[in-house]
Structures are given as C-alpha cells and as structure tokens.
Amino acid sequence: MPADYEVLTDRMLAGDKAALAKLITIVESRAPETLWLMSRLGGKSGQAHLIGVTGPPGAGKSTLLDRLIASYRAARHEIGIIAVDPSSPFSGGAVLADRIRMQSHSLDEGVFIRSLSARGSVGGLTRAARHVARLLEAFGKDIIIVETVGVGQNESDVMRLADTVVVVVVPEAGDTIQAMKAGLLEIADIFVVNKADREGAMRLKAELEAMLQLRPASAWSVPVLTTVATDGKGMDALVSAMGEHRKFLQEGGEGRARAAAGRYEEFLSTVRDELASRVERSLSDGRWKPLFRQVRQGEVDPYEAALRVISDEKFVQSLVKSSRAR
Amino acid sequence: MPADYEVLTDRMLAGDKAALAKLITIVESRAPETLWLMSRLGGKSGQAHLIGVTGPPGAGKSTLLDRLIASYRAARHEIGIIAVDPSSPFSGGAVLADRIRMQSHSLDEGVFIRSLSARGSVGGLTRAARHVARLLEAFGKDIIIVETVGVGQNESDVMRLADTVVVVVVPEAGDTIQAMKAGLLEIADIFVVNKADREGAMRLKAELEAMLQLRPASAWSVPVLTTVATDGKGMDALVSAMGEHRKFLQEGGEGRARAAAGRYEEFLSTVRDELASRVERSLSDGRWKPLFRQVRQGEVDPYEAALRVISDEKFVQSLVKSSRAR
Numbered sequence: 001m002p003a004d005y006e007v008l009t010d011r012m013l014a015g016d017k018a019a020l021a022k023l024i025t026i027v028e029s030r031a032p033e034t035l036w037l038m039s040r041l042g043g044k045s046g047q048a049h050l051i052g053v054t055g056p057p058g059a060g061k062s063t064l065l066d067r068l069i070a071s072y073r074a075a076r077h078e079i080g081i082i083a084v085d086p087s088s089p090f091s092g093g094a095v096l097a098d099r100i101r102m103q104s105h106s107l108d109e110g111v112f113i114r115s116l117s118a119r120g121s122v123g124g125l126t127r128a129a130r131h132v133a134r135l136l137e138a139f140g141k142d143i144i145i146v147e148t149v150g151v152g153q154n155e156s157d158v159m160r161l162a163d164t165v166v167v168v169v170v171p172e173a174g175d176t177i178q179a180m181k182a183g184l185l186e187i188a189d190i191f192v193v194n195k196a197d198r199e200g201a202m203r204l205k206a207e208l209e210a211m212l213q214l215r216p217a218s219a220w221s222v223p224v225l226t227t228v229a230t231d232g233k234g235m236d237a238l239v240s241a242m243g244e245h246r247k248f249l250q251e252g253g254e255g256r257a258r259a260a261a262g263r264y265e266e267f268l269s270t271v272r273d274e275l276a277s278r279v280e281r282s283l284s285d286g287r288w289k290p291l292f293r294q295v296r297q298g299e300v301d302p303y304e305a306a307l308r309v310i311s312d313e314k315f316v317q318s319l320v321k322s323s324r325a326r
Numbered sequence: 327m328p329a330d331y332e333v334l335t336d337r338m339l340a341g342d343k344a345a346l347a348k349l350i351t352i353v354e355s356r357a358p359e360t361l362w363l364m365s366r367l368g369g370k371s372g373q374a375h376l377i378g379v380t381g382p383p384g385a386g387k388s389t390l391l392d393r394l395i396a397s398y399r400a401a402r403h404e405i406g407i408i409a410v411d412p413s414s415p416f417s418g419g420a421v422l423a424d425r426i427r428m429q430s431h432s433l434d435e436g437v438f439i440r441s442l443s444a445r446g447s448v449g450g451l452t453r454a455a456r457h458v459a460r461l462l463e464a465f466g467k468d469i470i471i472v473e474t475v476g477v478g479q480n481e482s483d484v485m486r487l488a489d490t491v492v493v494v495v496v497p498e499a500g501d502t503i504q505a506m507k508a509g510l511l512e513i514a515d516i517f518v519v520n521k522a523d524r525e526g527a528m529r530l531k532a533e534l535e536a537m538l539q540l541r542p543a544s545a546w547s548v549p550v551l552t553t554v555a556t557d558g559k560g561m562d563a564l565v566s567a568m569g570e571h572r573k574f575l576q577e578g579g580e581g582r583a584r585a586a587a588g589r590y591e592e593f594l595s596t597v598r599d600e601l602a603s604r605v606e607r608s609l610s611d612g613r614w615k616p617l618f619r620q621v622r623q624g625e626v627d628p629y630e631a632a633l634r635v636i637s638d639e640k641f642v643q644s645l646v647k648s649s650r651a652r
Contacts (some may be wrong), residue, residue, distance in 0.1 A: 035636070038629040044636055046624055134629070260622035267621045270632035283597070295587035295593045298372055299645070303364040304406060306596035309550070310361070 003032055009040055012139060017112065018218055024114055027131040032281065036276050037061030038131060041138040046259070048080075048137040049246050054148045054187075059168040060194045064229040071239050072143050074109055079151055080144040081113040081137030084158050090155065112136060124159040127273050133161060143267060163259070164245045166238070167210075168192045171200035185211055188222055189245050192238060196226035219254045220245065226268050275319065284310070284317040322326045331359055337367055338465060343438065346465050350440055353457040358607065359618030361600050364457060367464040372585070374406075374463040375572050376462075380474045380481055380513075385494040385518045390555040391473060397565050399436055406462030407439040408455055410484050415586040428512055438462060452483045453599050456592065461485060464649050485513045489585070490563070490571045494518045497526035514548055515571050518564060522552035545580045546571065601645065608644040609635070 005026070012078055032299035053068075055061055065081070071117055116128050123163050127148055136144050146162055148155040159165045167188040172195075193205050193211075208224045215222070223241055227234035249255035288309065294300040337345035353360050379394075391407070398405055442454050443445055457474055462470050471544070472488055474481040485491050493514040498521075517538075519531050534550045541548070549567050551561035576583035614635065620626040635641055 035629065037625065037634050039633040041627070042628070099386060136349070139643060179530060210445055260624075263624060263628055264618060264622050266630035267618075267631045268609075269636055271605060272602055276598055279597060279601060283594075292590060292593075295519055295592050297588075298589060301365065301367075302593035303361065303367070303596055304607050307361050307365045307595045309597055310600055319642060319645070 005037055006040075012135070013042070015140065017109075018136060021114075023135055027135065028128050029233050031279070034131065034277070035270065036132060038270075041134060046263070047240070048133075048142050049145050050133055050137075050161065050163045051143065051145045052159040052165040052187075053145055053168065054159055054165070055168035055184075055192075056170075057127065057149055058172075059170045061076075061147060061149070061168050064168060064192070064194060064227065065145065066240070067229050067232055067235045068145065069111060071235055073108065074175070076143045077110075077143045079111045079257065080133070080139070080141035081111065082132050082136070082144065082146045083113065083115045084125055084129055084146060084148045084155070085115060085117045089182050094254070107171055110142065110198055112139070126161065127269065129158050130161050130269065132147040160265075161262075162190045163241050163249055163262075165182060166190045166192055166242065168194050170195045171198050171204050182202060185215065188239050189220065190238070191222060192234075193224060193226045194229055196234065197228050201226060218247050219252050248254050282315055285318070287314075328541065332366075338461070339368070343435075343565055346438065350458050353461065354442065355455050356603055358603070360457065360603070363401065364460060364596075369462060372589070374459075374468050374470045375517075375568070376459055376463075376487065376489045377469065377568060377570070378474070378485040378491040378513075379471055379494065380485055381492070381494035381510075382477055384498075385496045385599045386420050386555050387447055387494050389474060390494055390518070390553065390561075391471065393555050393558055393561045394471065394565070395437060397561055399434065401437075401482060403469045404467045406459070406465070406467035407437065408458050408462070408470065408472045409439065409441045410451055410455055410474045410481070411441060411443045425588045426496075432502060438465070451546075453486065453595065456487050458594065476514050478537065478592050482513055486591075487588075488577055489588075490568050492518055492568065494520050495530065495550060496521045497524050503644065509517065513539065516552040516564070516567050517548060519550060519552045522560065523554050527552060545578050546574050577592055604645050608641055611644070612628075613640075637647045 008019050008023055008026075010022055023037065027037065029042050031037075053061055054063060069079055069081070077188075114132060116125060116132065133144050133146065146158060149156050165187050167184050167190070169184070169191065171193065193201050193208070195201070205224050205226060208270075212224070213220050225234060225238055225241060227238060229235070249259050291300065291305055291308065295302055295305045334345050334349055334352075341373065349363065353363065357363075378390060379387055380532050395405055395407070442451060442458065448521075453469060459470050459472065472484060474484050491513050493510050493516070495510070495517065497519070511534075517534050518529050518644055519534070521527070531550050531552060540551070550569060551560060551564055553564060555561070575585050617626065617631055621628055621631045
C-alpha cells in the first residue's frame with residue numbers, strides 16, 4: 001500500500017474528518033488498494049449499531065431521520081449517515097432535495113453524512129455502502145444509519161448489510177405498498193407506519209401485523225410502530241425498539257447466529273468483489289484487444305471468448321500478481 | 327466436459343426437447359461444466375430476436391404474451407419463453423397462476439416455456455436467463471421472449487439482455503407507475519398502454535410521450551402504442567413495431583453499436599460469473615474451515631480474512647486448476 005494511504009488511514013483513525021472523506025472517495029472509486037486499506041482498519045468491526053432505514057418515496061423518511069439523529073445526538077452518540085441513492089438521472093431531483101434538508105445536521109461535528117449513488121454497476125452500491133459503514137465504524141461512529149429510497153433489489157441488498165432494518169410506510173401509499181409488500185416484509189426488523197395521524201394508519205398497521213404472521217417463526221417478533229415524525233410522536237418508542245433489536249442480536253442464540261452469518265457474508269462478498277476488480281484490471285491490458293474486437297463484431301462467440309480468457313495461464317497469473325504487488 | 331454432456335448437447339442441437347430441458351437445468355444449477363457447455367453451442371449467437379416484456383403486476387402482460395405467441399406462431403416462428411420470477415415466497419401465488427394460464431401454449435411443439443426463479447443470489451437470475459436464452463437460440467428458436475414481473479433492479483438487469491424491451495403499463499396503476507417511471511423510461515424500446523379502452527389511457531400515453539422527450543436523442547424514437555390485449559386490438563401494430571426495432575438494431579449504426587456492446591457485456595459477465603463460481607468451489611474445500619469459523623465468531627476481521635485468502639498461492643492455483651480439469 002502506498003505510504004500516503006497509510007498516513008491517511010492513521011490520520012482518519014486519529015479522528016481527522018477530511019482524511020475520512022478522502023478514504024471514502026478512494027474506496028468508492030474501487031481503487032486497487034481498497035482491500036489493503038480496509039484490512040488495516042483494525043479490530044473494531046461490529047462495534048457500531050448499523051441501522052437500515054428504507055421505504056417508498058414520500059414516506060417521510062427524511063423527517064424521521066432528522067428526528068432520529070436528534071435523539072441519538074441527545075444521548076451523546078456519534079452518528080454516521082450513508083444516504084444511498086440508486087435513482088436514475090430522471091428521478092434525481094426529489095432525492096437531492098431530501099439530502100439538502102438533512103444537511104441541517106451537517107454542521108454538527110458528531111454527525112457525518114455521505115451520499116452514495118448507483119453508477120450502474122450491479123452490486124456496486126452494496127459494496128460501497130459496506131466499505132463506507134466499516135470506515136465510519138473505524139472512525140468511531142457508534143450509530144451508523146444507511147438510508148435508501150425505494151425498495152428494489154438494490155435497496156434490499158443494501159439493507160441486508162444492516163443489523164436492524166426499519167421499514168417506513170405511510171397510509172396513503174396503498175398501491176405502492178401492495179406491490180412492494182413481499183419484499184418489505186422479508187427485510188423488516190421493525191415496521192414504522194409514519195404520518196399515523198392520517199386516515200387509514202390503523203388499518204395499515206393491522207394489515208401489516210396480519211401479514212407478518214406469515215413470516216417463519218422467530219425469537220424476534222417484528223413490531224409495527226406508529227409515528228408522526230413531523231411532531232416527534234412515537235420517536236422514543238422507535239429508538240427503544242431499535243435498542244431492543246440490537247440486544248436481541250447480541251444476546252440471543254438466533255441473533256448471534258445472524259450476526260455470524262453477516263460477518264461471513266461480508267468476507268465472501270469481499271473476496272468476490274476483489275477478484276472482480278482484478279479481472280477488470282487484468283482485462284484492460286492491451287493484449288486482449290483483438291479478441292474483444294472479434295467479440296464485438298460477432299466473429300467470436302462471447303462464451304468461447306470467455307473460456308479462452310479464463311483458460312489463459314497469463315490471465316490467471318495476473319490475478320495472483322496483483323495480489324502481491326504494492 | 328463429461329461425455330454424457332456432449333451427447334446431451336448433440337441431442338439438443340438435433341432438436342430433442344427433453345435434452346434441452348435437461349441442459350437448462352444443468353446450467354441453472356451452476357454446474358462446473360456450464361462454461362464449456364455454453365461455448366460448445368456453436369456460431370448461432372444473435373440469430374434470434376430476443377424480446378423483453380416487463381411492467382408492473384396487473385398490467386395484463388400474460389394476456390398480451392398469449393396474443394404475441396399466437397401472432398408469431400401464425401407467422402411460423404419458433405418461440406421460446408423465459409418467465410422470470412424474482413418474487414419472494416410471499417407473492418408467489420399470483421405469478422404462478424399467470425404461468426399456468428400461459429401453459430395453454432405448452433402443447434404446441436413450436437413453443438417452449440421455462441420459468442426461472444430467484445433463489446436469492448444477486449445477478450443469478452440474469453446469468454441464468456442469459457444462458458437459457460442462448461440455449462433456446464441454439465435449439466432453433468428465432469423469437470425468444472423474456473418476461474419479468476415488476477421493475478426492480480433484478481428485472482432491469484434481466485431486461486438489459488433483450489434486443490427489444492417492451493414495457494407494458496395500464497391506466498389504473500397511476501401511483502405505481504409514478505414511482506417506477508424513471509427506471510421504465512430508461513429501459514423501454516417500446517411502450518404499450520394496455521387495457522386502453524379504460525379511462526385515462528390517452529392521458530397516460532400523452533404523459534409517457536412527454537417524459538420520453540427527456541431521453542437523450544437517439545435514432546430510435548420510442549413509440550407509445552395502445553392495446554386491448556383481451557380482444558387483440560393493437561397487437562399487429564405492436565408486432566410490427568418490434569420488427570422495426572429489430573431492423574434498427576441490425577441496420578443502423580447506432581443499433582449495431584448497441585448490439586456490439588451487448589455481445590461484449592455478455593462476454594464480460596461470463597468471465598465474471600465463471601470466476602465467482604470457481605471461487606465458491608475453491609472455498610468449499612476443507613482447509614479454510616478454521617478461518618471461516620474465526621470470521622463467524624468475530625475473531626478475524628472479514629476484510630483481513632479476504633486478504634489472506636486472496637493472497638494465498640494455493641487458492642489462486644485452484645482457480646487455475648478448475649480451468650483445466652475435465
């Protein structure tokens with residue numbers, strides 16, 4: 001690892017916010033040094049409570065998040081926020097406005113906010129979010145909140161990183177929720193019916209509770225809470241439910257098994273991602289260009305070309321070599 | 327490759343439907359022989375027209391598909407259908423009913439229908455769909471339709487495989503469409519407003535056309551068609567629009583560039599997937615067990631473990647070896 005990266009890591013671990021921001025940028029750009037860098041952060045993994053907050057657009061997540069930050073700050077927690085935005089260029093506007101609203105906490109030294117956006121690669125967001133969460137933890141944040149908008153596959157994958165997943169819904173979004181229900185039910189550790197002063201809130205709560213009966217039996221029973229984030233109603237109950245879920249993960253047999261599986265999954269994803277990065281770099285050396293041209297022109301079958309590359313001694317050696325260099 | 331796989335491939339290429347079904351099962355299960363198998367299918371890639379059909383649940387896709395199959399069969403095409411179902415166990419019911427309805431064509435020798443379901447792995451569906459499409463093409467199908475329900479990330483990824491993407495929407499689904507619009511706009515080559523005899527159809531059409539103006543300029547201008555699939559209205563126009571889009575891909579400079587990019591992407595994904603499979607197999611040999619246990623118990627940091635594995639001489643050699651064996 002280049003010496004300046006060591007310096008940067010040391011400065012970050014010593015509490016330098018600018019160094020943290022730089023490291024995030026390095027890691028997000030999939031720099032070749034990412035794995036080294038991440039493996040140097042030291043034995044703090046799993047100390048922070050990683051909370052996922054998701055739900056359809058318009059559910060009031062930003063306001064809820066604002067309230068959560070305030071609660072945790074009042075209790076002297078150090079907070080990291082990862083705002084994941086898998087949106088397309090077309091829908092970027094509204095989300096951006098949300099981000100700006102959240103910046104009300106950005107002057108608070110105890111809150112670090114970072115947005116991540118998709119850039120098209122499958123799994124890229126999840127990888128980046130995982131790295132950033134780990135960096136924030138090493139930096140000393142003990143509450144890390146990952147927020148996503150929408151509930152597509154990308155969002156579910158990101159949510160899988162979290163210890164505790166909070167799904168926020170609102171009474172109005174009937175149709176949307178209908179379509180999304182299945183996915184939401186599976187990932188939620190806590191349901192929040194926000195804007196609970198509106199019509200239909202209690203019906204939605206009852207409906208969710210009924211559907212939750214379909215989940216496999218578990219030592220954790222998913223609560224359906226109601227909040228009115230705009231005036232803070234229900235926030236204390238939410239914060240304490242999150243604490244209880246955290247305790248469940250740390251103390252119960254089922255919870256500990258889940259945490260263990262999470263750590264193993266993190267390891268596995270890291271190996272997979274690192275190899276994928278190396279493949280990309282190996283393929284970008286010039287010697288494959290003629291083959292690539294033939295593939296593009298339809299002269300060589302893509303599968304045949306893949307077999308050729310992967311059976312190539314030098315190609316595989318280059319995967320090894322990049323594991324030793326630097 | 328084991329001798330019986332060669333026999334199976336030969337039988338499939340000679341038109342044996344049972345052999346095709348077996349090969350699909352082999353490939354879907356990520357058998358180690360997949361890449362070899364796929365690279366032996368020979369030089370027919372890109373001959374079939376690969377059509378993607380997607381849209382929110384309730385848009386009438388199954389009825390539309392039924393009509394499409396009938397049209398293409400009347401014109402003596404050989405048809406393959408890949409019904410992709412990324413749904414959770416909770417929402418499986420409705421989709422299953424759709425599938426059964428489609429089976430009305432399953433007695434027709436000229437139609438081969440195969441369902442694929444998620445099984446949780448990111449990218450797994452897309453990989454399987456790509457392989458199956460290629461197999462169907464090698465089998466002699468010249469129209470291959472990939473159908474997905476919903477418009478999450480998984481579905482978009484699957485749609486990216488298709489030459490021509492048809493997005494089906496209905497007037498009622500206002501809210502849902504609102505939320506999905508951005509993603510749908512990006513992937514659609516043809517929009518279909520189905521159930522166009524209902525209120526709001528023309529407004530939706532106009533709205534979609536207005537939003538399509540936001541797309542980057544292209545030699546292909548995305549048509550917004552209207553259909554009433556239940557009584558066949560508008561189906562001829564849809565079939566001919568699909569034909570025109572196919573022609574655009576084959577003849578225009580932009581279309582050909584897109585096809586070339588698709589072939590390269592297929593190659594790249596294949597390399598990536600194959601390495602990921604090999605990694606999984608390599609890690610499943612016993613010698614990593616103690617390290618995995620430490621990772622699970624939180625004694626070794628996941629990133630550190632990943633670095634250890636990936637720097638291991640034997641691990642990388644096992645990646646090479648599996649490329650030579652068999």
